[in-house]
Amino acid sequence: MTRIGPYTKRVIKHFKKPHNYGRMKNPDGLGKVGNPVCGDVMWLYIKVGKDKKGREIIKDIKFETFGCVAAIATSSVITDLAKGKTIEEAMKINREDIIKFLGGLPPIKIHCSVLAAGALSEAIYDYLSKKKRKIPEKLEKLHQKIEKEKREIQKKYKEWIKFEERIHKKKS
Amino acid sequence: MKTIKKKKKIYLDYAATTPVDPKVRRAVFPYFSEKFGNSMSLHSFGQEAKIALGKSREEVADLISAKPNEIIFTSSATESNNLVLKGVAFANQKRGNHLIISQIEHPCIMESAKWLEKQGFEVTKLNVDKYGLVNPKNVRKAIKKNTILVSVIHASNEIGTIQPIREIGKICQEKGVYFHTDAAQSFGKIPLDVNKMNIDLLSASSHKIYGPKGVACLYIREGVKIEPLLHGGGQEMGFRSSTVNVSGVVGFAKACQIAKKEMKKESRCLTRLRNKLIKGVLREIPGSHLNGHPEKRLPNNANFWFEFVEGESMVIQLDLLGIAASTGSACSSAKLEPSHVLLAIGLRHEQAHGSLRLSLGRWTTEKEINFVLKVLPEIIKNLRKISPFKK
Numbered sequence: 001m002t003r004i005g006p007y008t009k010r011v012i013k014h015f016k017k018p019h020n021y022g023r024m025k026n027p028d029g030l031g032k033v034g035n036p037v038c039g040d041v042m043w044l045y046i047k048v049g050k051d052k053k054g055r056e057i058i059k060d061i062k063f064e065t066f067g068c069v070a071a072i073a074t075s076s077v078i079t080d081l082a083k084g085k086t087i088e089e090a091m092k093i094n095r096e097d098i099i100k101f102l103g104g105l106p107p108i109k110i111h112c113s114v115l116a117a118g119a120l121s122e123a124i125y126d127y128l129s130k131k132k133r134k135i136p137e138k139l140e141k142l143h144q145k146i147e148k149e150k151r152e153i154q155k156k157y158k159e160w161i162k163f164e165e166r167i168h169k170k171k172s
Numbered sequence: 173m174k175t176i177k178k179k180k181k182i183y184l185d186y187a188a189t190t191p192v193d194p195k196v197r198r199a200v201f202p203y204f205s206e207k208f209g210n211s212m213s214l215h216s217f218g219q220e221a222k223i224a225l226g227k228s229r230e231e232v233a234d235l236i237s238a239k240p241n242e243i244i245f246t247s248s249a250t251e252s253n254n255l256v257l258k259g260v261a262f263a264n265q266k267r268g269n270h271l272i273i274s275q276i277e278h279p280c281i282m283e284s285a286k287w288l289e290k291q292g293f294e295v296t297k298l299n300v301d302k303y304g305l306v307n308p309k310n311v312r313k314a315i316k317k318n319t320i321l322v323s324v325i326h327a328s329n330e331i332g333t334i335q336p337i338r339e340i341g342k343i344c345q346e347k348g349v350y351f352h353t354d355a356a357q358s359f360g361k362i363p364l365d366v367n368k369m370n371i372d373l374l375s376a377s378s379h380k381i382y383g384p385k386g387v388a389c390l391y392i393r394e395g396v397k398i399e400p401l402l403h404g405g406g407q408e409m410g411f412r413s414s415t416v417n418v419s420g421v422v423g424f425a426k427a428c429q430i431a432k433k434e435m436k437k438e439s440r441c442l443t444r445l446r447n448k449l450i451k452g453v454l455r456e457i458p459g460s461h462l463n464g465h466p467e468k469r470l471p472n473n474a475n476f477w478f479e480f481v482e483g484e485s486m487v488i489q490l491d492l493l494g495i496a497a498s499t500g501s502a503c504s505s506a507k508l509e510p511s512h513v514l515l516a517i518g519l520r521h522e523q524a525h526g527s528l529r530l531s532l533g534r535w536t537t538e539k540e541i542n543f544v545l546k547v548l549p550e551i552i553k554n555l556r557k558i559s560p561f562k563k
Contacts, residue, residue: 005488015485016492021558036522036561039482039501039510043560064560066522068484068501072558 006106011073014102018076020083024062029130031122033115033146035153040067040112042075044119048087048127056087063119070109074116077101082120091124091139093117118146181494182540186380186472186533187329187357188498192423193382193534199426200384203419211416212407221418228425235428236355236374237365238391244408245389245421249356250280251401252375252390253323255412256352257284259398260321260373261293264350268318274298274306274335275516277325278354282512298324303465304333304517312343321350323373327358330500330513330529331464332473334358341370350396356380356388357470360431361439372396378420382534383427387420434534442471442532445541449474449530452545457552463514463527472532475500477514477523478552480561486528489551495544500527522561 004012024045034041042065049059061083063075077098082090095113099105105113125143128135135143183191192200203224209217211225229240246252261271273285275297285295296314298306306324315322322344327334337353344351352373355364359376366374374391378384392398392411404413453460459479478486483499490497500511501524509515510524519527530544556562 004491007488012488012492015488018558023560036525039522039525041560064558066480066559066561067482069488071482072485 005069006109007069007073008103010101010103011069011105014073014076015069018063018072020062020076020079021064022062023064024060027062027123029123029125029127031119031124031126033118033122034067034071035150036066037153037156040071040115041065042067042071042115042119044075044078044116044123046082046120046123046127051086058082058085058087058090068109068112070105070112071115073102074098074105074112075119078116078120087124087127090120091136093120118142122146181496182543183496184530184532184536184540184544185496185498186536187332187470187529187531189379189385190382190533191535192384193427193430195430196383196423196426200419200423203422207418209418211418212405221416224422225416225418228421231425232376232389232428233391235360235364235432236371236376236391237367239394241409242366242391242394243389244392244411245387245416245424246408246412247386247388247414247417249278249354249375249377249380249388252377252388253278253280253354254284255390255398255401256323256373256375257281257288257321258401259411260350260352260396261288261291263397263399264320268316268320270294270296270316270319272296272298272311272314272319272322274300274324276300276304276328276330276333276513277323278329278356281323281325281354294318300333300516302518303468304328304331304463304513305465305468306335306340308336308339308343311340312347315343315347315349319347319349321352323352323354325357326353326355326364326374327362327470327473328464328513329357330511331475331517332357332470332531333464334362334468334470337371338369341372344372345370357473360428361435361470361472363435366391366393373398378424378427381427381431384420384423387417387424389424438534439471442536445532445536445538446471446474448538449532449541449544452541453548456545456549460552461523463517463519472536473529474531475527475529477519477527479523479526480559481526481552481555483510483525483527485555486526486551489555490544490548493547493551495547498529498531500529501525 027045028048029046031044045062047060051057061079065075095117098113121142209221211221229243233240233243341351350372354375356377360381372393377388400411402413461477463475483501487499500514514524
């Protein structure tokens, strides 16, 4: 497959014309992952509906992403992979599915696929929490892990904020 | 997203590297298979190479008003900078163990300083203001009894800001401290005079001025004590053993000769195009900001940050349209932190992630700048549509 930069054609295709991007009004679930400090932020919105068999499915899905090529491409792909799937099925989508779908990612960009998978699971977590449903153990674990990472980055960011405040003070 | 029609390739990354000037290519060619001698050999082949080397040394020295015997050839500006920091530190240990650099040095200076710290040397990093300028007063304050070297980059490779090196050099001279400047980006582009600017050591590179890669130089003022990194046959006055890359050196010298001749005209022309680009971007793109000093900057450097978008995305969008640019965002490197230079001038992380550097050169045309001004606003607009931070 021909490449542009370190990326496969399929990554570039999704980057150039991402699917399902934009804000969703009144989503049933919202997953926010990443941090502007690191240069990657993904927000994933889901609307939940029911299929003919009465199972809960992801009826609509949208994303908003601040980030690199891989972040945008993986966001686009996760929306494609999850749209129309049942909640059960959507929860099973992982980073390998995303990477496979894109024909590979540079090693340094694997974290983008982790981020995208995390955004989806967080959106489902948000939906289930709002509905006061029981959270599957796997989802809960993932949620705890993401929260922990958020706290760690905020802790690190705090030091950066201090550093930045120092600089800004000097300049004013 | 709306797509924009692709056109001919446009290179706007001259700060990364430059194409070899055809005149340089012609000058270098005979030195591969015809005049291939080792400049240390006694026979006619060797002497031919030696003469070419001597002439080249004169040519390079001439560009910065140095004496030919004060120029040594190296393989890269990185090597020159490593040699300065480590070589000066180790040769002058009796005088002291304190070095001063700025916060916005090239990684090869930052990392060499870091390594020296591990060896027991002390390093002070000077702050810069929001334009990236070092205040000479801070240099004076930072110099201590045990200071042996001050090293400040002449023009920033990222934001293009030009430092008041004459003033800094003067202070160092008064205090009896060696002054080094990394001139990789400024050499051959703006006037440099090691005597008028009180410079003791200066690094410059060939591939930034339309010469071949793999060759660079270091100016070492007569009498400056410096320990070599490479020991061996004693080439380059014993400062840098290795068989000399004669073809590279000849190309570098030719590039210097052209630079000297064209500098005035070229810098005037590039400044005009650069200003057009900067003005156009700031006017056409809401939420766009210039990094670096508006006037005290390299004629060929434009560096911006754009709100709510990430650098790599911009670079690849531009690349898809055939425009080569670069970013200070760290999204493609192993660490999460963006460029230390952009953070040093006070940008927040998310701001630094949205940076874009466009650097112009000898073959940049007005048409190319117009094309960038046409497509860049659309690219930014499209990326913002995807971004969660849009207003």
